[in-house]
Amino acid sequence: MSYKVEALPDSYAGLGEGPHWDVDRQSLYYVDLEVGFIHRYDFKQNKVYKAQIEGETFASFILPIENRPQEFAVGCNRRCVVVQWDGVATVAKVLRVLFEVQPGLEDNRINDAKTDPKGRFVGGTMCCSGDIFTQWKGELYNWQAGGQVTKIRGEVGISNGLAWDVKAKKFYFIDTNTHEVVAYDYNVDTGAVANPKVVFDLRKIRPNTPLYPDGMTIDTEGNIYVATFNGGSVFKVNPSSGKILLEIKIPTTQITSVAFGGPQLDILFVTTANKFDQPVPAGTTYKVTGLNAKGLPGVPLKI
Template sequence: MTQMSYKVEAVPDSYAALGEGPHWDVDRQSLYYVDLESAGINRYDFKQNKVYRAKIEGEIFASFILPVENKPQEFAVGCGLRTVIVQWDGVSAVAKVTRTLFEVQPDLKENRLNDAKTDPNGRFYGGTMADSGDIFTQWKGELYSWQAGGQPNAIRSKVGISNGLAWDVKAKKFYFIDTNNHEVLAYDYNQSTGAVSNPKVIFDLRKIRPEGPLFPDGMTVDTDGNIYVATFNGGTVFKVNPSTGKILLEIKIPTTQITSVAFGGPNLDILYVTTANKFDQPKPAGTTFQVTGLNAKGYAGVNLKI
């Protein structure tokens, strides 16, 4: 495992009690992310080096935020079990739900949506988790895909905490994390249809720390096909070769609850890292960080086609 001289810095005024879902928007040169348990949506404007934040009126959760294709003030946001369209100008302190795009598991009121992303063609992929009791020992979630004009399609059931999602078009792979299984799965991915099949475990975090397993959370991929896996209780982002399962780099973040990662910045070579402050962590828990000097580039977020 080669160590290298990367640099980790806090994004100014970026605190979120449960920061999640970083998404780099090329058009606006902005990083969107959520404050999950307060229905907060945030936009870090790169040029201004400033965070704008809004609360979604009447909602409890905002588990992800995805800009909508050709609608600069519309975003798909996970609110409970609904994926809703939210109107936001990116500056105001209040955002409004205008309609529901679709709902999943309507009978499981104690579940909620968790991580979601768009695939390279602008389709939705995301899943659910239990939101009461010990969330790390329940498997009531599901993973879905959705595309404009259709209904949600369940890809996987008996999911614990539906989490990290990433695509590698060149390798024809879709990567998925169920936090409760401590594993990263690789599916075969058909870009033209969006279908995924043949899941295989490519990275097992129990093997790194058998005495108290690391919880994998969010994930992204670089242009060389390596995956970056955030660990919720490990203070670390692992850069992994998905073909061999070998850890190429351990990126140390100065707080333990690392929730997700996304490449961004003008050259797509800054790794943005969201974190959480659950159960009274010391500072700087809940800060969003930027990691430079990784000598890697990633892909921008894709707008959702609705």
């Protein structure tokens, strides 16, 4: 198979993360995590718009809010806030806080988060001081409109990639520090998880230099796509067999996350990072075409 990897113009983010394709606006939203910036790549214009969130230094994810075209849920430290942005202005405003997690743990922050197929928030935390790869102070949560924050699991190292397969009734989750992708049975009606099972162990691919799995997405056939921080690749994996179907090589090493998008939902968007002085083109956001696969539309958050 011949796929093609192309950089999006002016798409740099020092720590690009959280790509989410919005069907209504035909735009890819993502964040520059450690500077509190949110980005929008307008597909038709082939142009990236960037905004600083007023008064915030972190933006770990961005999720469009249902029926509110200029409002987004964004992770700022341990809070999930509602931000107002028209997608063009260079500054975005915080309107209010939806909820906060682990309020006492000042060294922790929310990391990756997504909406499940019903529009619930699912996301988790990590410790961001000291050696982040050896700490287990994070937790994974869900939240739904009108409800409380519910802890799904504790003792998480770095809460990362999330994906759902509605047909198989599965939820896939990555804790970067375990080097594993875990599948849970998922109850879409309640958001409850059960029966964790490791479906992909990245230590087995390169035992000498273990790959750190980061963000993740899924295609319509149920294959998962796992971004590897320090690995320079996205792995397409059949989670039933654990078999690697394709290794998608990206021209920089710190691959942070992936999301399908584009008018046909057949373009894989890939965010990357430039941590610890990587060479150019680190921090560029890419599009991968020719994969002969389709993703699912991003779900807005119900509040």
